[in-house]
Amino acid sequence: MERVHDLSNAESISSTGTAVAAAPLALEARRIHHEYVKDRTASTAIEDISIEVRQGEVVCVVGPSGCGKSTLLRILAGLLTPTSGEVLVGDELVDGVPRSIGVVFQDYSRSLFAWMTVADNVEFVLRHSALSKSERRERVAESLEAVGLASAASKYPWELSGGMQQRVAIARCLAYRPTIMLMDEPFASVDAQTRFELEDLVLRVRREFDMTILLVTHDIDESVYLSDRVVALTGSPSSVCEVFENDLPWPRQQIETRAQPRFVELRAQVASTLVKP
Amino acid sequence: MSSRRRAVLGRANDLGWQLAVLGAFFVVWEIVTLLAANPYFPRPSMIFARLWSTWFVSEDGLEFAYSAETILPSVAVSIGGWLVAAVLSIAVGIGIGLSVRASWMLLPVINFMRSIPPPALLPIMILLLGFGADMRFALVALGCAWPILLNTIDGVRNIDRALLETATAYHIPKSRRFFRIVLPAASPYIFSGMRISISISLILIVIAESISGSEGLGAHILTAQRRFQILDMWAGIAMLGIVGYLYSILLIIVENRALAWHRGARGKSA
Numbered sequence: 001m002e003r004v005h006d007l008s009n010a011e012s013i014s015s016t017g018t019a020v021a022a023a024p025l026a027l028e029a030r031r032i033h034h035e036y037v038k039d040r041t042a043s044t045a046i047e048d049i050s051i052e053v054r055q056g057e058v059v060c061v062v063g064p065s066g067c068g069k070s071t072l073l074r075i076l077a078g079l080l081t082p083t084s085g086e087v088l089v090g091d092e093l094v095d096g097v098p099r100s101i102g103v104v105f106q107d108y109s110r111s112l113f114a115w116m117t118v119a120d121n122v123e124f125v126l127r128h129s130a131l132s133k134s135e136r137r138e139r140v141a142e143s144l145e146a147v148g149l150a151s152a153a154s155k156y157p158w159e160l161s162g163g164m165q166q167r168v169a170i171a172r173c174l175a176y177r178p179t180i181m182l183m184d185e186p187f188a189s190v191d192a193q194t195r196f197e198l199e200d201l202v203l204r205v206r207r208e209f210d211m212t213i214l215l216v217t218h219d220i221d222e223s224v225y226l227s228d229r230v231v232a233l234t235g236s237p238s239s240v241c242e243v244f245e246n247d248l249p250w251p252r253q254q255i256e257t258r259a260q261p262r263f264v265e266l267r268a269q270v271a272s273t274l275v276k277p
Numbered sequence: 278m279s280s281r282r283r284a285v286l287g288r289a290n291d292l293g294w295q296l297a298v299l300g301a302f303f304v305v306w307e308i309v310t311l312l313a314a315n316p317y318f319p320r321p322s323m324i325f326a327r328l329w330s331t332w333f334v335s336e337d338g339l340e341f342a343y344s345a346e347t348i349l350p351s352v353a354v355s356i357g358g359w360l361v362a363a364v365l366s367i368a369v370g371i372g373i374g375l376s377v378r379a380s381w382m383l384l385p386v387i388n389f390m391r392s393i394p395p396p397a398l399l400p401i402m403i404l405l406l407g408f409g410a411d412m413r414f415a416l417v418a419l420g421c422a423w424p425i426l427l428n429t430i431d432g433v434r435n436i437d438r439a440l441l442e443t444a445t446a447y448h449i450p451k452s453r454r455f456f457r458i459v460l461p462a463a464s465p466y467i468f469s470g471m472r473i474s475i476s477i478s479l480i481l482i483v484i485a486e487s488i489s490g491s492e493g494l495g496a497h498i499l500t501a502q503r504r505f506q507i508l509d510m511w512a513g514i515a516m517l518g519i520v521g522y523l524y525s526i527l528l529i530i531v532e533n534r535a536l537a538w539h540r541g542a543r544g545k546s547a
Binding site for chain 1: 437442443446447449453458462464539541544
């Protein structure tokens with residue numbers, strides 16, 4: 001069980017910044033504009049958003065509530081077709097959910113299947129893949145191990161705490177072996193202590209699996225702690241307000257990194273974009 | 278005292294109370310009928326004695342043959358019709374429930390069909406199929422189908438969109454979705470519909486047998502009534518009650534096993 005203050009849990013990549021800047025584009029959103037019709041009136045959810053995510057990066061998208069962050073994430077995942085604009089994954093236009101994308105939803109209780117055990121939930125996304133039964137079992141065990149839930153394999157989701165359920169969702173995504181992970185406010189429904197542990201889990205996932213991660217959050221601190229870049233959105237209808245390059249050193253540590261002056265500075269900069277009218 | 282022991286004693290206490298109330302009910306019934314001395318309302322002790330000797334043990338020995346002759350046809354046709362209705366209704370219901378268009382187009386019609394009291398369909402069934410067991414089977418199936426169909430559609434439409442979106446996000450093929458997501462997710466509603474229908478099945482079988490008067494418990498009851506064998510009539514009614522009760526218990530056992538996850542998930546408030 002990870003402890004928040006345990007330094008051995010810390011990130012150990014160095015100079016990730018320069019390595020990532022030269023990497024190819026993993027995910028690109030061009031001029032996304034999205035409208036929807038409700039009660040026979042058209043509303044604009046997203047005005048104009050363009051985002052670039054390079055391979056191996058962690059990009060955090062922050063914005064005020066209701067600005068369309070979740071809609072944006074679903075468009076990026078291919079679950080929703082935008083009114084105009086394109087999403088490219090590795091140079092290919094997205095039409096439907098690309099195989100290389102894995103999604104972790106905000107509400108774990110509504111995305112895990114209550115009638116399946118934890119292990120079955122994780123294995124469920126592997127069934128149609130080319131793996132044999134024993135290979136699947138191995139993959140499941142490996143994924144649960146990676147999130148620290150090896151002992152919970154035969155439990156049911158509702159027997160676990162919120163943080164553990166979200167870990168199951170993350171394990172399931174890992175087992176799926178995407179190259180890009182999209183996370184929709186994954187830690188919003190989780191208590192602060194658990195949130196720190198899960199944030200470090202995300203960083204560990206990026207390191208161990210060489211994952212590209214785009215994480216939508218309303219938590220400014222989280223966005224600065226986790227990211228290589230922070231994309232701040234305006235209120236609804238949303239556009240990109242500002243993009244902040246995050247030059248905080250790796251490895252990140254919950255206590256030390258958050259105490260650094262640069263962290264406080266970045267945090268204030270991001271926060272100021274959200275407070276603006 | 279260990280918690281386990283306390284739990285067992287607690288259950289025994291509840292059971293004790295239930296039996297006590299049941300016993301009191303019978304005692305009151307016995308006393309009232311004794312005092313009323315109405316030939317049409319015999320004492321329960323006599324009713325159950327007759328029930329026992331008719332279907333279980335008489336002076337001639339075990340009454341398996343008679344039980345088989347009378348109870349088995351009723352049970353077989355009612356359960357059989359109910360099961361056939363369930364399989365068809367669930368399959369069709371899932372298909373309709375998954376399609377938004379099909380749902381709003383067909384629901385008014387289905388609701389109308391469901392509103393027709395199944396016994397009213399008896400004359401049509403007799404015209405079409407005569408008085409035999411296949412008529413009774415069809416009537417039971419028809420009567421049981423609508424509640425299950427409606428509940429299945431309801432259950433499917435109430436499936437959390439998030440579950441289906443997760444399935445889309447992870448490229449779960451349609452066939453797997455049907456059995457591993459849609460069916461389990463809708464199963465609480467489906468079981469509800471099946472519980473309603475199983476009561477209907479018993480009602481219909483009794484009515485159908487009363488009209489066609491050949492074999493089965495319903496026939497036994499009506500024949501006894503016509504011959505003014507009041508005690509036999511009551512014994513038949515009591516036996517029917519026992520059969521219905523056994524249906525419920527059976528269904529509850531199956532439902533508890535199938536829906537254990539649902540109780541657990543509901544019990545935990547996020």
